[in-house]
Amino acid sequence: MFINAFIQALREIKRNLMRSLLTAMGIVIGIASVIAMVNIGKGASQSITKSISKLGSNTLFITPGQQHGPGSQSAVAIPFKSKDVEVLKESIITLDAISAVESSSMTALYGDQNYQTSVKGIENDYFKIQDFSFKSGRDFTSNELRSGLKTCILGKTVVDKLFVNGENPIGKKLRLQKFSCEVAGVLNPKGANTFGMDQDDVILVPLNMFLRRVSGNENIHLIMVKVKDNIPLEEATVQIQQLIRENRHLKPQDEDNFSVRNMSALVDTISQITSMLTIMLGAVAAISLIVGGIGIMNIMLVSVTERTREIGIRIAVGAMSQDILIQFLIEAVVLSGLGGLVGVIFGISITMIVSYFMHFTLIIDPTITVVSLLFSMLIGIVFGIIPARKASNMNPIDALRYE
Amino acid sequence: MIELSGIYKVYGTAEASSTVLKDISLQIKEGEFIAIMGPSGSGKSTLLNILGTLDVPSSGKYNFETTDVTALSQDQRSLFRRYVLGFIFQGFNLLKKTTALDNVEMPLIYLGVHAKERKERALQALKSVGLEDRADYEPSKLSGGQQQRVAIARAIVTNPKVLIADEPTGNLDTKRSHEIMQILQEFNKNGITIIMVTHESDIAAYASRVLHVRDGIVEREENNVH
Ligand SMILES: Nc1ncnc2c1ncn2[C@@H]1O[C@H](COP(=O)(O)OP(=O)(O)OP(=O)(O)O)[C@@H](O)[C@H]1O
Ligand SMILES: [Mg+2]
Numbered sequence: 001m002f003i004n005a006f007i008q009a010l011r012e013i014k015r016n017l018m019r020s021l022l023t024a025m026g027i028v029i030g031i032a033s034v035i036a037m038v039n040i041g042k043g044a045s046q047s048i049t050k051s052i053s054k055l056g057s058n059t060l061f062i063t064p065g066q067q068h069g070p071g072s073q074s075a076v077a078i079p080f081k082s083k084d085v086e087v088l089k090e091s092i093i094t095l096d097a098i099s100a101v102e103s104s105s106m107t108a109l110y111g112d113q114n115y116q117t118s119v120k121g122i123e124n125d126y127f128k129i130q131d132f133s134f135k136s137g138r139d140f141t142s143n144e145l146r147s148g149l150k151t152c153i154l155g156k157t158v159v160d161k162l163f164v165n166g167e168n169p170i171g172k173k174l175r176l177q178k179f180s181c182e183v184a185g186v187l188n189p190k191g192a193n194t195f196g197m198d199q200d201d202v203i204l205v206p207l208n209m210f211l212r213r214v215s216g217n218e219n220i221h222l223i224m225v226k227v228k229d230n231i232p233l234e235e236a237t238v239q240i241q242q243l244i245r246e247n248r249h250l251k252p253q254d255e256d257n258f259s260v261r262n263m264s265a266l267v268d269t270i271s272q273i274t275s276m277l278t279i280m281l282g283a284v285a286a287i288s289l290i291v292g293g294i295g296i297m298n299i300m301l302v303s304v305t306e307r308t309r310e311i312g313i314r315i316a317v318g319a320m321s322q323d324i325l326i327q328f329l330i331e332a333v334v335l336s337g338l339g340g341l342v343g344v345i346f347g348i349s350i351t352m353i354v355s356y357f358m359h360f361t362l363i364i365d366p367t368i369t370v371v372s373l374l375f376s377m378l379i380g381i382v383f384g385i386i387p388a389r390k391a392s393n394m395n396p397i398d399a400l401r402y403e
Numbered sequence: 404m405i406e407l408s409g410i411y412k413v414y415g416t417a418e419a420s421s422t423v424l425k426d427i428s429l430q431i432k433e434g435e436f437i438a439i440m441g442p443s444g445s446g447k448s449t450l451l452n453i454l455g456t457l458d459v460p461s462s463g464k465y466n467f468e469t470t471d472v473t474a475l476s477q478d479q480r481s482l483f484r485r486y487v488l489g490f491i492f493q494g495f496n497l498l499k500k501t502t503a504l505d506n507v508e509m510p511l512i513y514l515g516v517h518a519k520e521r522k523e524r525a526l527q528a529l530k531s532v533g534l535e536d537r538a539d540y541e542p543s544k545l546s547g548g549q550q551q552r553v554a555i556a557r558a559i560v561t562n563p564k565v566l567i568a569d570e571p572t573g574n575l576d577t578k579r580s581h582e583i584m585q586i587l588q589e590f591n592k593n594g595i596t597i598i599m600v601t602h603e604s605d606i607a608a609y610a611s612r613v614l615h616v617r618d619g620i621v622e623r624e625e626n627n628v629h
Binding site for chain 1: 452455457458477478481482484485486489490492496497498499500509510512513514557561
């Protein structure tokens with residue numbers, strides 16, 4: 001009976017193919033977004049965790065001001081000065097590397113090429129913190145750092161954009177809006193980071209030069225720190241907090257007017273945002289599944305009415321009400337199940353495309369796939385029951401007379 | 404085999420009611436070929452539908468062999484029709500966009516017959532009405548006479564004891580009508596009881612007994628000798 005009802009259902013869907021496709025669209029969209037959402041979410045968070053354990057797990061970011069939740073900087077954000085960085089360097093032995101970082105977006109010119117990129121003023125420890133190595137050339141000399149001589153170090157993307165005919169950039173002079181600098185080194189490429197940002201799209205210059213030529217003041221808005229391998233992050237964090245509080249003469253009851261964060265705090269923020277997005281997308285998915293279910297109910301009601309005579313014939317030759325009920329219920333389930341199947345295929349395709357372009361780990365969760373398919377069938381049952389009952393309760397005489 | 408006693412059928416409410424069947428009592432023996440005749444609106448279809456258990460009487464008794472049919476629930480009546488009765492309608496009532504073969508197979512699905520045997524039996528039934536070469540045709544590609552023959556094949560494929568036919572030739576010309584009647588007579592000779600409603604006396608002539616209905620009562624009956 002079930003097999004026959006299944007075959008009958010497929011035949012019926014084929015007979016009204018266009019209508020069936022449109023009807024199942026809501027389910028397709030709903031299931032596709034659930035699958036894509038869950039899989040991309042998992043892939044993204046795995047990639048983030050992986051890359052953090054790879055290079056960021058012992059890095060701390062010290063910034064002026066306090067952040068209360070994503071995006072809201074408190075009013076009193078007093079920037080750091082060079083001497084704050086010096087104090088940290090001298091007093092805390094748990095730190096492996098430390099560098100102030102100032103950055104600005106600028107257009108770099110070489111010959112007749114120009115390219116907009118991120119220019120960062122840094123100290124030599126930056127290479128260690130960021131795990132950069134040199135393809136050619138060298139890092140900054142202490143003389144360059146101290147007096148802020150005009151040298152710069154280029155990432156691969158910048159080299160590719162400016163030195164189009166493959167010249168060796170070392171020793172060449174670039175124009176950076178307000179000043180020019182001589183290329184001292186080229187970095188090995190690192191590719192895109194977890195968030196899809198090209199880490200090689202950068203020009204590094206000595207911090208002091210940046211402060212003098214670009215900022216025009218001594219203000220420092222970011223200090224990056226690499227903690228020694230065997231030291232827990234929390235311990236280093238507390239040490240840094242105490243030292244800065246002392247330097248800034250904060251009273252015990254005062255809140256910190258700076259913050260020390262690590263990548264995991266950043267990840268928390270990101271996962272907060274992603275979970276918000278997930279909830280929103282989940283709501284969209286839920287709504288489209290409900291709409292899809294109503295669509296199926298609607299089309300099944302139409303189908304039951306259209307096929308009143310058929311139902312009458314079937315009852316006349318001996319179909320019991322449960323036979324009719326099962327037939328129409330299976331038809332609804334097959335319709336929504338096929339919608340679910342197409343949705344799964346779309347969802348997985350979207351996951352693959354997004355993961356590829358965003359450089360996320362590709363995860364296709366078998367559980368969510370199976371659950372989605374079962375759920376789409378459940379929608380068929382829930383929304384198919386009313387039309388199926390209507391069909392099974394028909395009186396044979398009236399049904400046979402129906403025009 | 405069939406025994407009706409004191410059957411009434413009343414339509415409508417107590418104030419505005421119409422009694423369509425009035426105290427009908429009759430007996431039908433196995434192997435009979437009954438024709439029900441009468442003017443339009445006399446209650447022929449109503450009587451036939453009650454005999455076919457598609458409809459239920461307002462009062463009275465209907466016994467089929469040892470079964471009290473009036474005591475059956477709707478689903479039990481479905482089972483009764485499934486195993487005991489076959490139906491032929493005036494308007495053929497075939498499933499649209501469904502091949503002749505699939506139409507004939509349909510009642511066998513409810514009997515739980517497996518696909519292979521189903522196909523064999525359906526082809527056999529189509530052969531018995533001379534349509535084995537039209538098995539893959541959909542109703543829209545068949546003539547009226549051919550459609551009614553498919554309907555007959557569908558009615559007899561389950562080997563019913565009784566064939567119920569409401570004006571089986573009502574939509575056909577004289578020549579096709581007589582072809583259909585010859586087929587039905589053949590099945591009757593092979594032991595199937597047939598109860599048929601008709602308007603035309605030359606169609607009723609194929610029956611062994613003719614019941615004349617007027618205003619809800621059996622006015623007169625006559626026996627035909629063939
Ligand atoms: N569902 C119904 N509700 C009310 N009255 C009905 C209903 N069905 C039939 N009738 C009435 O019962 C009477 C008998 O109808 P029936 O269909 O049995 O006639 P018939 O003898 O088959 O006529 P015809 O030869 O035209 O087919 C008619 O007057 C009809 O109006
Ligand atoms: Mg009639």
